[in-house]
Amino acid sequence: DGGITQSPKYLFRKEGQNVTLSCEQNLNHDAMYWYRQDPGQGLRLIYYSQIVNDFQKGDIAEGYSVSREKKESFPLTVTSAQKNPTAFYLCASSMGAETQYFGPGTRLLVL
Amino acid sequence: SQKIEQNSEALNIQEGKTATLTCNYTNYSPAYLQWYRQDPGRGPVFLLLIRENEKEKRKERLKVTFDTTLKQSLFHITASQPADSATYLCALSLLTGGGNKLTFGTGTQLKVEL
Numbered sequence: 001d002g003g004i005t006q007s008p009k010y011l012f013r014k015e016g017q018n019v020t021l022s023c024e025q026n027l028n029h030d031a032m033y034w035y036r037q038d039p040g041q042g043l044r045l046i047y048y049s050q051i052v053n054d055f056q057k058g059d060i061a062e063g064y065s066v067s068r069e070k071k072e073s074f075p076l077t078v079t080s081a082q083k084n085p086t087a088f089y090l091c092a093s094s095m096g097a098e099t100q101y102f103g104p105g106t107r108l109l110v111l
Numbered sequence: 112s113q114k115i116e117q118n119s120e121a122l123n124i125q126e127g128k129t130a131t132l133t134c135n136y137t138n139y140s141p142a143y144l145q146w147y148r149q150d151p152g153r154g155p156v157f158l159l160l161i162r163e164n165e166k167e168k169r170k171e172r173l174k175v176t177f178d179t180t181l182k183q184s185l186f187h188i189t190a191s192q193p194a195d196s197a198t199y200l201c202a203l204s205l206l207t208g209g210g211n212k213l214t215f216g217t218g219t220q221l222k223v224e225l
Contacts, residue, residue, distance in 0.1 A: 004154075035215075042115075042200065042215040043155070058212070090154050098204075099145065100213060102154030 003027065004103035006091050011108045013078065013085060021076045021106045023091035032074035033092040033100065036060060043090060049074055078108065086110050114138065117201060117216040124191055125224055132186040132219045134201035139214075141203040144177055144184050149198045149218065158199075159186075191223045 004025045013019045025032065031050045035043040045058030049068040063082025068074055074093075078085045088107050092100040116135045124130050134144070143162045147155035161168045161177040161184070168175045174187040188195050198220045202213040 040119075040217065042217040043213075045212060045214075048212065088152075092154075098143070098160060099157045101157070102147075105152070105154050107152075 004091060004093055004101055006089075006103035006106050008106060009104070011106055012111050013108060014111050016080045018077055018079050019108070021078070021089055021091075021108070023074045023076065023103060024072055025074075025093045025101075025103075026072060027093055027095070027101060028071070029093035029095045029101070030071070031094045032068070033094075034058075034064070034066065034074070034076045035090045035092065037088040037090060037105075046076065046089075115201065115203060115214060115216040117199075118219045119217060121220040121222055123222045123224060126192060128191055130188040130191045130195070130221055130223070132199050132201075132221065134184040134186070134216055136182050136203060139182070139203055139205065140179075141205055143204050144175075145202045145204070145213065146173075146175055146184075146186050147200045147202060147215075149200055151198075155200055188221075191221075193223045193225060196222050 007022045033048040034046040037043050044060050046064050047055055047058050047066040049055035052071050055066050055068050065077045085108055088105050090105045091103040094100045114137045145160045146158045149155040159168055159175045161175045172189045176185045198218040200215050200218040202215045204213050
């Protein structure tokens with residue numbers, strides 16, 4: 001089955017802890033994206049990558065970091081500098097400049 | 112500043128009627144506009160894309176219009192069913208030098224009642 005997987009489904013973070021959210025795709029897409037969604041709000045772009053070994057900041061990159069060492073993988077680290085990390089995190093990928101395909105999401109909660 | 116507006120209030124309609132959702136934008140000149148469906152606790156799913164030089168696009172019971180003069184897109188679901196109940200998001204793409212960056216509206220929740 002082709003698609004995007006995200007893990008874990010739920011993630012708990014303690015104060016001062018860095019946590020990493022996984023995103024894998026087997027669609028052979030060049031571009032990958034990370035969004036954050038808060039209740040009643042639209043998706044906001046955190047980081048995106050158009051090609052392996054390259055990525056750009058989105059609208060709300062502070063407190064987050066990413067890497068793109070493989071085409072299939074685009075992990076997101078929520079660092080301790082992100083003071084309000086509780087949200088629903090969505091990963092997406094696209095081949096060209098059009099449709100984005102989304103994963104099932106990871107819900108991050110702070111203990 | 113750039114802004115995308117969708118009705119924040121939920122839209123309740125009766126089964127079999129046509130649902131019409133609105134997406135208005137300001138200070139954008141989008142290359143194209145997309146509509147996605149999102150169910151609770153899940154990722155959005157792509158429905159339709161319409162380009163700036165297209166006035167209307169259809170797919171089965173779905174129809175999208177795009178008026179770049181009014182800066183508005185309308186999304187219609189005809190013969191609506193309870194299974195159409197979900198949140199519908201519009202997204203604009205500017206095709207800037209930074210690649211395909213989509214900017215999303217906040218979404219409109221649709222409830223189709225029996």
